[in-house]
Amino acid sequence: MLAVTIYDIAREANVGIGTVSRVLNNSPKVTTQTRDRVVTVAKRLNYQPHAYAQALARKRSNTLCAIIPFFTNYFFIEVLQGVQETLTSLGYDLIIHGANSKDQVEEYLIRSMRKGRVDGTLLFSLELPERFADEFSENKMPLVLVDTFHPKFDSIRVDNATGAKIATEHLLSLGHTNIGMINANLKSAPARERLMNFKQTLTENGIAVNEENIINSSETRNDGFSRESGYHSMKECIASGKKLPTAFFVSSDIQAIGVLAALRENSIRVPEDVAIVSFDDVELAKIFDLTTMSQPMFNMGELAVKKMLERIEHPDALVTSVNFKPTLVVRASCGANKKYVFHQQ
Amino acid sequence: MLAVTIYDIAREANVGIGTVSRVLNNSPKVTTQTRDRVVTVAKRLNYQPHAYAQALARKRSNTLCAIIPFFTNYFFIEVLQGVQETLTSLGYDLIIHGANSKDQVEEYLIRSMRKGRVDGTLLFSLELPERFADEFSENKMPLVLVDTFHPKFDSIRVDNATGAKIATEHLLSLGHTNIGMINANLKSAPARERLMNFKQTLTENGIAVNEENIINSSETRNDGFSRESGYHSMKECIASGKKLPTAFFVSSDIQAIGVLAALRENSIRVPEDVAIVSFDDVELAKIFDLTTMSQPMFNMGELAVKKMLERIEHPDALVTSVNFKPTLVVRASCGANKKYVFHQQ
DNA sequence: TAAGTTTCTGAAAGCCCTTCCATGGAACCC
């Protein structure tokens, strides 16, 4: 590792270290002449500033950290793209922590509380333990929540209520009256919200809710937002022997893919026999031609970063909470389109 | 941000800062008594070490950076899981840079050359520009290559030659004699290697190579390792009107998914009419029931980290290159199994 | 008990930067 410091540059350019620093930081208080001299030497010596010395002196690290349920859900990866691109363009670095358990979340939160390590923390979809809420809040450590909520912190969420409503109404508008729901684990707030508004929309439209046609996953891994969960829920539904609803609202694309598998194994056609609308619109939804509620994931990532930077600048600004409205993307799985579902004959 | 420093602890515990530091770093040269006193105070004050001050003093950041073709390919995300988990357990942090273009790769390489920023860089699947090779090498900056190669640096790769051979032999063993290949862009080294050994294996088995049945993608995005690329290649193949091979070796799972789509659109059944073997074994391969060459991605990530840490300890150790042998995972798309392909009736 | 060891401890130096402050010279004023 080459060890060129501003002292070396100062010596070679016959100036003081203060001047070197000023030049490198584009301070206006340097004559063009001196500036040129310093720049030339810096280039010649191939100078690279020491990031941590800078961070220490500036009391700012230009690094954020993101804690996400990493590899379990493609959703986050897509949001992350928005985060990363925005950050990079602003000269920030991003440290990523993939959490697979509650303990890990706490471990990572502790890590990110280490003074100086990061300027702020982005927490994705994970519940914020109360004791950390207090700690972050008391110490004014910037924390932005994405797809999760806490009254003390800025949050960016999807409007699950509206999403569930639109999805359900879409199925109703297609003439379905017997509609089921394949849901994730009710421990997850989005699952609860989606369920509640699914029911409410049915009721509002004069359709009685049939609890038998609502399957809430009991899986804990990723709160039941998984292919396996969808597969098993639908299997269960079919195995029950009761008359199958003609349509299902499924709480995520990834579950819907499992649902499709279960249906196909039983030679139940989509959308002819059963129509499906799901939620998320991840990359996979396109591949499987799912009608789904699309969340502007990239934009959510972008906004998360923006909020974070504002929070860093103004630690005492009012806490804000933004709700993104999901939009309906009509593909084949709901039957509104003529073309058949991609994965089936 | 709470600002407890070792000075505060030293004062309260009636010791010197050196002693505090020693206690916190588990140096054995402290009496149990003093140690307890310091630990107690540290706990009471809720002390958190300042990461960057440590990094500066230790001349080590305990942070690595990974440059990956981020969101274009699920393959990397899976490798990354291995990387991240291993690193975290060792107290390292991981900065992630997703590169979407050559320029970005260079930008990120420059970033990671910033003194002190990271202890080492992991470069995934991307070609290392020669001028950076020189720079990293001259300055002994640790660099480990995964799924790419340069003689000056440690590398971890998949044995594409063996993989292509096994895949091809598998198709031959199933009785196919007219085998085509859907390949990625030949600009990519893996694409070239897979093609070469596909041809060679055919030749070795006394089967003439028919260039007409080999489609190399001309796409540049992600070097043609994409669903679209696979789709278009197969469309082209079908459109040519020539007799379709009874089997295809496809250079990646993601392309194979596009291939399946194209085939289905033309009512060509898999595996009955056309058998498919692909490469990678990403999560999606399971969903689509693809027979594919599996790469131990998690292990590759783990090993990459291990190599990196060794390199950091011993900057002058001999450069090593490890080849992982892929293994054949037989699912439905090759027709060796009775069960039908998941995505088709 | 004095000298010699060993062990522990406090303080200073160093890591590399940014920023503040004092300085000196140039430019400006009357």
Next chain:
DNA sequence: GGGTTCCATGGAAGGGCTTTCAGAAACTTA
């Protein structure tokens, strides 16, 4: 021309830690 203002500049201080070094304390040994 003497005094003032302005501004580029050099250098010290400071950021929080690790580590070295020398001295103090504790313990041996003769």
